[in-house]
Amino acid sequence: MREYKGSEIRNIAVVGHGASGKTSLVDALAFVSGSSKRHGSVKDGTALTDFAPEETERGFSINLACAFAEWQDTKINLIDTPGFLDFQGDAIAGLAAADGALCVVPATHGVETGTERMFREAVKRGDPVLFVVSMMDKEHADFDRIYQQIKTRLTNKVIPVEIPIGDGPMFHGVVNLFTKRAHIFKRGVRTGEYEETEIPAEAQEQFDRYYNELIESISATDDTMLEHYLEGAEISRDEAIAGMKEAMKRMELFPLFCISSELNYGTQAVLSTIVELMPNAYEMEELHAFKGAEGDATVEIHAKDEAPCAALVFKTTSEPHVGDVTFFRVFSGTVVTGDIGCVAKMRNTHTNDTLSTRPHPVRLPQITFPEVQISMAVHAHNRADEEKLQQGLHRLHDEDPTFELHYNAETHETIVSGLGERHLEVNMAKLRRKFGVTADLSKPKIAYRETIKAKAEGQGRHKKQSGGRGQFGDCWVRFAPQPRGAGYLFVDEIVGGSIPRQFVPAVDKGIQEAAVRGILAGFPLVDFRVEVFDGSYHTVDSNEMSFKMAGILAFKAVAAKCKPVLLEPLDELEIVTPDDHMGDILGDLSSRRGQILGTESGDNGTVIRAIVPQAELHGYASSIQSMTQGRAFFKRHFKGYEEAPHEVAAKVIEEHAKEREEELAAAH
Numbered sequence: 001m002r003e004y005k006g007s008e009i010r011n012i013a014v015v016g017h018g019a020s021g022k023t024s025l026v027d028a029l030a031f032v033s034g035s036s037k038r039h040g041s042v043k044d045g046t047a048l049t050d051f052a053p054e055e056t057e058r059g060f061s062i063n064l065a066c067a068f069a070e071w072q073d074t075k076i077n078l079i080d081t082p083g084f085l086d087f088q089g090d091a092i093a094g095l096a097a098a099d100g101a102l103c104v105v106p107a108t109h110g111v112e113t114g115t116e117r118m119f120r121e122a123v124k125r126g127d128p129v130l131f132v133v134s135m136m137d138k139e140h141a142d143f144d145r146i147y148q149q150i151k152t153r154l155t156n157k158v159i160p161v162e163i164p165i166g167d168g169p170m171f172h173g174v175v176n177l178f179t180k181r182a183h184i185f186k187r188g189v190r191t192g193e194y195e196e197t198e199i200p201a202e203a204q205e206q207f208d209r210y211y212n213e214l215i216e217s218i219s220a221t222d223d224t225m226l227e228h229y230l231e232g233a234e235i236s237r238d239e240a241i242a243g244m245k246e247a248m249k250r251m252e253l254f255p256l257f258c259i260s261s262e263l264n265y266g267t268q269a270v271l272s273t274i275v276e277l278m279p280n281a282y283e284m285e286e287l288h289a290f291k292g293a294e295g296d297a298t299v300e301i302h303a304k305d306e307a308p309c310a311a312l313v314f315k316t317t318s319e320p321h322v323g324d325v326t327f328f329r330v331f332s333g334t335v336v337t338g339d340i341g342c343v344a345k346m347r348n349t350h351t352n353d354t355l356s357t358r359p360h361p362v363r364l365p366q367i368t369f370p371e372v373q374i375s376m377a378v379h380a381h382n383r384a385d386e387e388k389l390q391q392g393l394h395r396l397h398d399e400d401p402t403f404e405l406h407y408n409a410e411t412h413e414t415i416v417s418g419l420g421e422r423h424l425e426v427n428m429a430k431l432r433r434k435f436g437v438t439a440d441l442s443k444p445k446i447a448y449r450e451t452i453k454a455k456a457e458g459q460g461r462h463k464k465q466s467g468g469r470g471q472f473g474d475c476w477v478r479f480a481p482q483p484r485g486a487g488y489l490f491v492d493e494i495v496g497g498s499i500p501r502q503f504v505p506a507v508d509k510g511i512q513e514a515a516v517r518g519i520l521a522g523f524p525l526v527d528f529r530v531e532v533f534d535g536s537y538h539t540v541d542s543n544e545m546s547f548k549m550a551g552i553l554a555f556k557a558v559a560a561k562c563k564p565v566l567l568e569p570l571d572e573l574e575i576v577t578p579d580d581h582m583g584d585i586l587g588d589l590s591s592r593r594g595q596i597l598g599t600e601s602g603d604n605g606t607v608i609r610a611i612v613p614q615a616e617l618h619g620y621a622s623s624i625q626s627m628t629q630g631r632a633f634f635k636r637h638f639k640g641y642e643e644a645p646h647e648v649a650a651k652v653i654e655e656h657a658k659e660r661e662e663e664l665a666a667a668h
């Protein structure tokens with residue numbers, strides 16, 4: 001491949017809902033440009049950008065992947081992104097590396113949640129967007145309907161530039177509104193060969209309608225052109241193209257195309273349009289980066305060859321036999337300015353790292369990834385694999401920042417979190433293939449706690465006579481509740497040396513040790529105060545160990561008398577939902593023992609804030625998705641502990657007793 005200058009490079013992310021035809025489009029574009037020698041297919045597992053075994057097995061994209069098409073002396077980097085919301089981390093990373101987006105909308109299903117989410121994400125980033133109506137050859141394809149749908153659901157600034165001749169099985173050509181010429185495709189071949197003709201009579205009426213709309217829309221974005229137009233002067237093709245390109249940068253126009261990737265109809269026009277209308281890598285707006293490795297002094301980054309090199313890592317992967325691969329986008333300076341590259345064997349680089357030069361260290365703006373939605377406990381299938389499991393999980397997190405893990409010290413479980421069930425399931429498959437570890441997912445245990453609600457006092461007395469030297473420790477303690485979150489407090493009230501000074505800390509230690517195992521259901525007892533106020537000792541038999549035992553016995557005797565109760569962890573949820581799903585969501589929250597804090601209207605719908613017990617939130621992400629067809633989203637964070645209602649506590653205590661019995665039975 002020849003070397004390309006920044007002005008000859010286009011970086012394009014291909015985004016849209018799941019199964020909208022993105023991967024097929026990328027393959028068709030690479031093929032029709034001649035950059036790829038064969039026309040691959042998602043169905044056969046031969047598509048250029050769906051090569052991971054997890055993808056070919058399932059038939060959909062999981063990781064972002066790059067392909068390129070050389071067309072009209074330009075290198076078009078195409079970043080294929082996954083459409084399923086479970087994998088949207090990679091779609092967002094793909095957009096961050098690109099200067100423009102193709103938003104793919106299937107001619108059959110039209111606009112869906114994923115289309116909406118990714119279109120808004122691209123607009124938020126200020127990337128020009130080109131809409132592509134895909135699968136025009138399929139039964140029930142309907143270009144006009146999809147165009148109207150994009151207009152009402154996404155943006156009224158969408159404007160067709162290529163229109164189809166025939167829909168569905170009758171689709172056999174396209175008319176370009178700029179050139180006023182038609183391409184009639186050869187039937188039976190899938191190479192995109194066509195004959196260029198005048199506009200056929202059957203398409204004339206549609207052409208006239210769309211042509212007027214196009215010229216009106218472009219003119220409306222530019223005063224001089226508008227004047228020409230109103231005077232009735234002809235707008236030249238060059239003028240229209242230049243006007244369109246500027247309007248696209250300002251998000252004032254979004255052109256619309258139609259294609260069939262399967263048949264390769266309309267794909268060459270998409271390539272030419274990317275070259276003509278999408279910004280090249282030199283045209284990006286300056287970025288505001290941070291100077292140096294720390295601090296918040298900023299510096300502007302301009303896309304220029306002679307500027308110091310600054311590149312952003314937007315993805316890393318590791319593959320058996322290949323090793324680590326780092327994808328980066330150069331924003332200034334050379335490797336080659338503006339290009340997307342990947343290198344193997346770059347150690348210790350992670351997504352969102354900036355690669356810069358030693359004399360000019362900078363940090364580029366970070367990609368903001370979506371927050372995790374679901375959590376599961378993970379266990380290695382074979383105990384011996386526990387360490388390999390931990391290593392593998394950390395590597396998977398490095399590859400995918402939306403896949404998180406942490407250890408819950410209270411429940412002794414490793415917890416993995418992600419964007420959906422499918423996301424976690426796919427990561428377990430990667431774990432098996434890449435790291436040879438089979439792991440099982442299960443519902444995470446809830447980290448209940450216990451506390452006391454009344455005061456009481458009592459004795460702990462440990463006495464043991466076993467040949468030679470005995471053990472003797474004896475203490476009197478008072479327990480009292482502390483406010484929620486105040487923790488544990490130990491007070492030494494010993495007067496007159498009834499327990500020798502050096503043994504008092506041992507009593508404290510014994511109580512704390514026993515408190516970890518609680519009194520009701522094996523959960524740590526928290527928020528209580530202990531005063532040790534009396535005791536006795538033996539000059540020969542007393543030692544630290546004996547007083548620690550006395551502390552443990554005192555805990556068991558006294559805590560049980562203090563009205564112990566179970567505490568359950570609560571999360572605060574912030575849910576953003578379209579108004580028409582409000583009722584469903586509120587109803588569902590109350591069935592989960594949720595307490596609604598309030599609702600207010602925001603930019604993207606109604607914001608509901610609620611506090612819900614963690615025990616009731618398992619599977620919430622899936623149920624909110626199905627309740628709202630994926631249109632609502634939520635954040636959750638730990639709020640605190642509150643006393644569990646009686647029935648809930650009774651059930652947890654009963655389960656614990658059963659587990660203990662089973663453990664004892666197994667031990668015998």
Ligand SMILES: Nc1nc2c(ncn2[C@@H]2O[C@H](COP(=O)(O)OP(=O)(O)OP(=O)(O)O)[C@@H](O)[C@H]2O)c(=O)[nH]1
Binds near residue numbers: 081135262
């Ligand atoms: N008939 C027809 N089928 C198509 C066309 N484009 C894609 N398909 C089929 O539609 C299905 C989905 O296509 P993909 O290219 O995998 O869609 P995607 O958008 O990459 O899907 P995700 O990776 O899941 O987001 C596959 O079975 C394709 O073979 C087309 O132009 N015509």
Ligand SMILES: [Mg+2]
Binds near residue numbers: 023024061081
């Ligand atoms: Mg795909």
